[in-house]
Amino acid sequence: MVDTLGDFDVALNETLKDLGRPTVTRADIERMVGKGSAHLIHSALVHGGLRADEAARRQPEAWARYQAHYLAINGQHSAVYPGVVEGLTALRGLGLPLACLTNKPLAFARPLLxxxxxxxxxxxxxxxxxxxxxxxxxxxxxxTCEALGSAPARTLMVGDSQNDAIAARAAGCPVVLVTYGYNHGEPVRAVDADAFVDRLDSLPGLLSGALAQ
Structure with a gap:
């Protein structure tokens, strides 16, 4: 829903500077994001030349610095993708209860939304x-399905990466992927999903047809 690459770029690179480690490019970050902030930090430390065990030892310090930097700039370098507000408005208009599930820490996710x-x-x-x-x-x-009171088979997962699709398949949920996410630098249309949309406001039309059947 929100392109937060700019926030990642600022917070992560300021963290790496604090630790005296090499910074990373936006292209590097695109390949690293998607599995949570801890994984992102660890990946950046390893990318900068640390062994995995060395990165693990630096992780607590890095996490503390990253939290401080991210909370200071959360949302300032990010933007809502085109069609998101329109899509969410239309989905709510269909009477569908919505939940947001992200690997971003809740202390980052809720203020951003x-x-x-x-x-x-x-x-x-x-x-x-x-x-x-x-x-x-x-x-x-x-x-999340339990919180919504909805069976997994009747709960649509809308995501942007292989992580989302794998989770959906394992949970027994149908899954639609938007095509504008990062997906670790890999083509998202190669992922096993039930459908793809270029904009979120294209999804309500698909669902209206399915609900009418």
Missing amino acids: QAKGLVGFFAHVFGGDSFARTKPDPLPLRK
Whole structure:
């Protein structure tokens, strides 16, 4: 829903500078995002030349610095993708309860949605630290279905990456992917999904047809 690459770029590189580690490019970040902030930080440290065990030892310090930097700039370098507000408005108009499930920490996710005027669309907002495991594990999606009171087979997962599709398949949810996400630098249309849309406001039309059948 929100292109946060700019926020990642600023917060992560300021963190790496604090640690005296090499910075990363936006192209590097595109390949690293999607599995949560802890994974992003670890990947950046390894990319900069640390062994995995060395990166793990630096992780607590890095995480503390990253949190401080991210919270200071959250949403300032990001933008809502075209068609998102229109799509969410139309989905709500169909009477569908909506939940936001992201691997971003909840302390980052909820303020971002508030800043971008999106939080009111959702009955629930869950972050990467809301449950014991993160996507692509199916647990967060199953818990989200429970919160919505909806069976997984009747709960559509809308995502932008292989992580989302894997979680949906494992949880027993149908899945539609938008084509403008990062997906670790890989073509998203190569992912196993039920459908693809270029903009979120294209989705309500697909669902209206399905609901009419």
